[in-house]
Amino acid sequence: MSASERRYAPPAVAVSAVAFALGAPEGAELGDADADAGEALEGTLWLPLVRRTREPFAGVWALPGGPIPWDETLAESAERTLRATVGRSPGYLEQLYAFGDVERSGRGQRLVTIAYWALYGENDLAAQAEFPAEVENIAWFSADRLPELAFDHADIVEYALWRMRMKTEYAAVAHRFLGGTFTLAQLRRVHEAILGTEVDPANFRRQALAQGHLVDTGEVETGTRHRPAKLYRFREN
Template sequence: MSKKPRESAAEGESEFLASYDPSKYERFSVAVDVVLVAAFEGDLSTLLVPRDEHPFKGQHALPGGFLRKDETLEEAATRVLRSKANLTGVFLEQLYTFGEPGRDPRTRVISVAYYALVDEARFRAAGERAVRTGRIRVPWEGETGGPVKVVDEKGRALPLAFDHADIVGMAVKRLRGKLDYAPVGFQLLGETFTLLELQRVHETVLGRPVNKDSFRRRMLASGQLEATGRAQSGVDHRPAELYRFARRSAV
C-alpha cells in the first residue's frame, strides 16, 4: 500500500488560508486620533476639527481617521497630521489604545491615539487651516490623570466628541510624566531658545512654577543643551544666550 505524500508546512497553510472564513468573527474598525500639543503664552494648546455631521454634530474632535488596509498605525497618524494640519516631520509617539464598547455610537471602533509636539510657530500655521485651536484646561495636579477641558480664546468650553477629553487628558499625563526623564520639552520649542523659554515650557506642561536656579543647573548639567554662541536680538533687555537641543527626533 503506497503512502500518502507528506504535506509541506507551506502547502498546509495555503489550504488553511484558502478555506478560512473571516465572517465567522465579529468585525470592528480601527482608527487613529492625534493630540497635537503646543505650549505658549502659559497654556497648552491643541488642534480640533469641528464636526459638521452626526454623530456629535456641532462638537469638536481630534484630528483622526480610519486605518487603511495597506498602512501601519504610524503611517496613518502621519497621514492625519499631513492632511488635516499640513504638518510633517514632527515628534510623534503612540499614546494609548481606547477601546471602550460604545465609545462610537456608529459601530465598534478601536482608536489608537498618538500625541504630536510642535513649537508655537508651526502650531499657529497649522491652526490657519480649516481647523479649530483650543487651550487645554487641566482640573487635576501632577500625574493624576483624567479628562480635561478645551476652551476657546474667550475661555468658553469647546465640547469634545467621543472620548476625546480622555485622550487629551492622557496626553497631558504622558507629557508630565516624561518631562523629567525624556527630552520632550525641547520638541515644544523652536530650533534655538533661551533657558527662560525652556523653563516656561516646563512650567506650562507641569501646570506649576519651578525653581529657576535649580532648573537651570539641572538643564545645563543634563548634556541635552548645546550653546549656539549667539544671543537674542531685537529685545529691550540684556540679550540672553541661545541654546539648541543636542538631539532631536522626528518622523
C-alpha cells in the same frame, strides 16, 4: 453591510491625535471667542479639533483622526491626519494608548482607536502650510477651556496631558516646542506651560545643563532691554 450587521462585525481600527502647541498657528480659527492666540505663548497649551459632520455626534468637536488605510503604519496614519488638519507635520509624534471599550462609539460599528500624542513647535507652525488646510470645521482650543468632545475624546485628552507631565518623558521632548536655538528662559517657560506651575530659574538651569542634551551655540539673544541670554540648541545624537 447593514446597520445590524455592523453591530456584530469585528471592530474597525482608527487613529486619533492629540496635538499640542504653545499657540495657534497664524490665521487659524480659534474655538474660544474670548481667547487670543498670542496669549497662548504666555503659558498654556493649545490643540486643534475638528467638528464632526456625520452621526454619531454630528456637530460636536472631536480629535483629528480617521480609519487606517491598508498601506500605512499607525504613525503614518496619525501624521497624515495631522497634516490634513493643521497643514503641517508635527515636530514629534508618539503613541499614547489604544481605546476600545465596547460602548465608546455609540450605536454603530465597534471602533478601536489608537491615540497618538503630537507636538507642534514654533518652527513647525511658523512654516507656511504645505496644504491648503481647509479652515471649515477646524479650530484651535486652549487645553484649559475645551468644548464638549465626541466619543471618549475628553478622556483621551486628559490622559495625553497626564502623560506629557510625567517628567522622565517630557524632559526629552520639551525642546521640540521651540525653534532650533533657544534661551534657557524660553525652555523653562515651556516646562512651566506643561506643568502648569512656576519653576525656579536657577535650579532649572543647573538641571537642564546637567542632562548633557544642550549645546551652547556661542551666540546670544539680541534686542532685549536687559542682559542678553546665551542661545542653546539640542544635541543631535
